[in-house]
Amino acid sequence: MGSACWDREIEALDRPSLRKLQLKRLKETVKYALKTPFYKARLGKAGIRSPEDIKSLDDLQKIPFTTKDDLRENYPYGLLAVDRDDVVRMHSSSGTTGIPTVIYHTKKDLDYWTELVARSIYATGARKSDVFQNMMTYGMFTGGLGLHYGAERVGMTVIPIGGGNTKRQLQLMKDFGTTVVHITPSYMLHIHSKLAEEGITLKDLRLKKAFLGAEPYSEATRKKIEELYGIDAYNSYGMSEMNGPGVAFECDYKKDMHVWEDSYIPEIIDPKTCEVLKEEREGEVVLTNITRRATPLLRYRTRDLACLYKQGCACGRTHRRMSRIMGRSDDMLIINGVNVFPSQIEAVIMKVPEVGNNYQVYLEKDGSLDKLIVKVEIYSKLFTGDISALEKLKHRLKEELKASIIIKPQVELHEPGSLPVFEGKAKRVVDNRGKL
């Protein structure tokens, strides 16, 4: 039993030594965190004024949680812990209310992240002889660049096509004998539905593996993809606040994802009481990044729901495994791999006077892809009676929503007072995509 490791020394490090390494790195991270105005105040209040106030890993629990709101409120430089000259890259995500979040990286930070991704790729059995087609969006979204550099480090031939354009994806897969893809599960299913249309059969392809991430999906979906293509599919977990992909990844045993504990300290909490839960219990994932200097994040509340397993893995790695993501503890929606908060949609609608304040968001399946439908009401007092003005209004809403949430929705105009009115908490989001 056991499988080949990219870095056996770290990946199979015994638990006591791993915990020792975590403590050392946590203290180092606290040292950097204390250089930021945000953490200096936040940690000071909790009685932590120097890294020496952290004496054991148990002291982690003295540290207050960090949230996405903290990142927003300290935009753009409040959480920067190094000299600006030492920052070599930043990744930013659009905010829920217009204020974005930003994560900075030093050269060393990127190097460690790349190591984690290379290690993840290698754990699936992919090697330098593989041809890797990266179908995740490049740019600010960390899924594209994150896997890209990891794959290069492994030595794979990388095809950096990014997302979309199914016809071209298939052409490249066929012409260059792509063996590994990085893709969202919904897009993987979509591509399969287009094979016949493009005149391509599975025999034309040399596909062996798929890394599936950026959106939650079920074990049944993984099995379906594996059967449809006759390949192995591996689950991937990460988020921009924690660098991006490479936080946790499945090894070739495909039994849940190893969290790379030399770089992240995972905790599972009860999202309501914030009590730290034992292994095997489902709750919100809280992560501390202990290898990033430019933007240290301590006990970051991811809002993802999952559980950690205590039992080791037959692969021989000692890093604990985490279940697939089972949901969210906030109202964030994941639409074709893109994170969207209903508040972003609301903010756009409220800026357009020609529509009323009542609205609804519908999520439907369109084949294997997600479809977003935003329903708004015409505001009587500003109705001019022009059909061209209505079409322009619809177009404008579509474009402004796309600029805010990246996804281009279908916009429906409705009569005043025709959408349901809620007493108390409004149920504006109707998700008809079915269970995971």
Place this chain on the structure above:
Amino acid sequence: MTKQLNIFVENKPGKLDAIAKVLSDAGVQIIAFTIQNRGDFGLVRLLVGDPEKAAVALNEKGFACAQKDIVAVSVKDKKGNLHRLTSLLLEKNVNMVDTYGFVTSSGGTGICCIEADDLPGVKKILEKGGFKVLGEAELYNL
């Protein structure tokens, strides 16, 4: 200026029925109507006996309803008459935006209702060309 009502409706059954009921209850006569379809929504455009009263009644029932200025011109119901009218407007390069016509039962007269950018200009062109543009009293009492 003579007016018609433009009402925003979702494209689903029962919309025209609901509008007709509001006007029937309000005692407003419908002289003509057309429907403009744009996929999931559309406009119902109504020529009525009392636009102000109809608009108030429809607004009260929650409809988004606007009063639009139009030029209503009477055209003798005779071969070639519409062409005479359109060529007059074309000569002056007038773009008729939303336009419809109907024939009254009484006098063998056609009525053409025109929406365009410069309505006073359109009115002038048509009157100069010998057409009769209807005033409010004439139109609403057809």
